[in-house]
Amino acid sequence: MLPHWDDLRLFLAVARAETLSTAAKTVRKDAATLGRRVARLERDLDVVLFRKSPQGYALTEAGLRLRDQAEAAEAAMRAATEGIGGAGRPEADAGLTGQVRIGAPDGCANYVLPQVCAALGRDHPGLDVQIVALPRVFNLSRREADLAIGVSAPTAGQLTVQRMTDYRLHFAASETYLEQSAPLTTLEDLQRHRVVGYIPDMIFDRELDYLADAGVARVALASNSVAVQLNLLRQGGGVGVVHDFALPFAPGLRRVLRNDLSLSRSFYLIRHQSDTRDARLNRFAELLVKAVRAEVARLEDQI
CATH class of the missing domain: 1.10.10.10 (Winged helix-like DNA-binding domain superfamily/Winged helix DNA-binding domain)
Known part of the structure; x- marks a missing residue:
């Protein structure tokens, strides 16, 4: 039956x-x-x-x-x-409609997607976009999101993966902290500074283990949230690795040790394989990739 x-x-x-x-x-x-x-x-x-x-x-x-x-x-x-539903309605051809949920790491969700999704909403008034910002990997098979943005490309599961854009990260600290602290001119000097970063056992992707590349063993102030880390740095909490695209939102921070540590990572758009037959999601994904790429470039050019 x-x-x-x-x-x-x-x-x-x-x-x-x-x-x-x-x-x-x-x-x-x-x-x-x-x-x-x-x-x-x-x-x-x-x-x-x-x-x-x-x-x-x-x-x-x-x-x-x-x-x-x-x-x-x-x-x-x-x-x-x-x-x-769109047949015979000229306004339906003018833009995307319906709901789309995007899962993203909170750095992207806080500092890139708001501008991107606000612009998409203006261009497509019938579109409802939901941003789920969580510091973990999304399960698309369970439909936690229609699309997910990740910092590494998954190799298992019935998924399609598209590289969206590269982005850069550097150490940064507040001007006030740097004025009141010991000199910071080499990576070895980090031993005399408070370091802000991820909670070590809550790093959900190896690509986020930035401090391992710098040989940092102790994280004095830690959070699983990029936004919290950025605010800790703005409050003079110490030195930490920051997305370059987030720095325009924190004018009091200054990049340091630029010649000693300059990291490059990528954002990937991850979709369930069965959704590639969905013309609406395909169009949304196309617009999203283009807009995220342009927004990251715009923000990084400001610093």
């Missing part, structure tokens, strides 16, 4: 959330009803889709295959619905 689309929709919610309670909030049904619908789908297909345990619902091999097929159907249905 072929499953109904509503059954597949509920199946996808459980597959992405991995628990009935979380999925139930997403689809606005109670967990017991959702559990019965999943059980009915398994009976109709005569296959076990989930391994159930106190920890939640984990997909079986059959479940993984159905998830991929259901996501393809979801993308096709979304594209078809948008096409029908």
Whole structure:
């Protein structure tokens, strides 16, 4: 028996959330009803889709295959619905519409995406953009976001990866701190300074372990947030590695040790493979990449 689309929709919610309670909030049904619908789908297909345990619902091999097929159907249905909805409406051709959620590390989310997304919103009044700023890797299979920006290119999973732009980082400190502290002319001088950086055991990507390249063993003031680190530096907390594109937002900071440490990293746009059939998301991704590249270049040119 072929499953109904509503059954597949509920199946996808459980597959992405991995628990009935979380999925139930997403689809606005109670967990017991959702559990019965999943059980009915398994009976109709005569296959076990989930391994159930106190920890939640984990997909079986059959479940993984159905998830991929259901996501393809979801993308096709979304594209078809948008096409029908826009037919005969000239204003629909003027721009993108609907909701798009972007997951991004908080440095990009705080200092690049606000300008980019504000401009996209002006150009596309029917577009709703959500920025999720979290210091971790996003799980696109669970639909935590439609697109994610990462600082490294994932090598596993059904994902497509596009390099967006390179960006630069340097040590920086406030003018007040530098005036009141010991000389800082070489990397060895860092031993006599307070260092601001990431909480070591909360670094979620090797590309963010900037201080290891400088041989720094102790982080006196630490946070898992780039924005918090920047504010610690602005308050004279010490010396830390800063994105060059963030410096225009912190005029009291000055780059130091530029000849001793100059880092280059990249932003990558990461999407679920099934979404590459979605014309709307493809267009949004194209505009996003172009705008992020231009905004990083603009900000870095200001310093």
